[in-house]
Amino acid sequence: MTLPIIRVGQGFDIHRFSDDPQRALVLGGVVFDGERGLHGHSDADAVAHAVTDALLGAAGLGDIGQHFPDTDARWAGADSLMLLRHAAGLVTDAGWMIGNVDCSVVCEQPKLAPRRDEMQQRLSMATGAPVTVKGRRAEGLGALGRNEGIACWAVAVILRQATQP
Ligand code: MG
Numbered sequence: 001m002t003l004p005i006i007r008v009g010q011g012f013d014i015h016r017f018s019d020d021p022q023r024a025l026v027l028g029g030v031v032f033d034g035e036r037g038l039h040g041h042s043d044a045d046a047v048a049h050a051v052t053d054a055l056l057g058a059a060g061l062g063d064i065g066q067h068f069p070d071t072d073a074r075w076a077g078a079d080s081l082m083l084l085r086h087a088a089g090l091v092t093d094a095g096w097m098i099g100n101v102d103c104s105v106v107c108e109q110p111k112l113a114p115r116r117d118e119m120q121q122r123l124s125m126a127t128g129a130p131v132t133v134k135g136r137r138a139e140g141l142g143a144l145g146r147n148e149g150i151a152c153w154a155v156a157v158i159l160r161q162a163t164q165p
Contacts, residue, residue, distance in 0.1 A: 004159040007096070009058025011156070013049035015040050016149035027105065027112070028119030028133055029081040029126065035110045038150060041070035041078075046152045048080035051101050051123060052087045053067060054156035059091045084126045091158060098129035099157035106136045108147040122149070 017040035023037025028047040038044035052064045061067075067090075068075045068083050075083070093100060101123070105112060112119070112135035123131035136146035144151055 002162045005162050006099075006157060006159045007058045007060075009054040009056065009156045009158070011050040011053030011055070011057060011154040012152070013046040013053065013064075014149055014151040015046045016042045016143075017147075018044075025110070026080070027115075028103075029079075029122035030115050030118045030129075032110050032115065042068070042075050042083070043077060043080050045080035045154050046135065046150050047103055047105055047154075048084045048123065048126070050103060050152035050154035051127065051156070052080070052084045054101055054154040055084075055087055055098065055127065055158070058156045058158045059094050059096050061087075061090055061094065070147075075105065081122060081126045084123070088127045088129075092128070094162050096158040098127055099132045099159050100129055101127060101154055101156040103131065103133045103152055103154040104136055105133060105150065105152045106138050106144050107150040108137055108140075108145065111135070 017036045018039040025032040025037045026043045026045045027037040050138045116133055
């Protein structure tokens with residue numbers, strides 16, 4: 001029996017809250033109505049961005065900034081789930097199967113638990129693999145604890161069949 005080749009990737013993203021009251025808060029592809037939005041070139045979905053970077057990193061395909069530069073007008077206000085779907089496609093096109101992705105989102109607000117299933121569903125649809133989301137508070141410590149923004153850490157596992165000798 002040939003053991004599969006397994007790779008692990010890690011992704012991190014952080015966005016500060018926007019001063020623009022019109023900006024929507026989008027996390028894991030889910031819009032949180034009535035919550036302050038995050039500042040960023042795209043929709044500033046820190047969860048989708050961290051998952052994207054974890055997948056690209058696992059496959060050795062660079063990072064989100066390389067594939068979707070924030071200097072490119074094409075990605076202004078972009079739906080980050082679309083970027084994630086594109087990145088997942090690059091990973092599978094390179095011959096990898098996505099095993100799973102697990103995320104820790106750190107923020108004081110909003111409460112993620114009520115929308116967690118929805119976030120997991122949307123992220124799983126975009127990647128074609130199970131994506132899990134856990135929410136954590138920063139216990140009042142630092143910028144995240146002062147509710148200045150939202151950060152996300154993600155870990156991805158990808159695998160492929162080892163080529164037969
Ligand atoms: Mg980002």
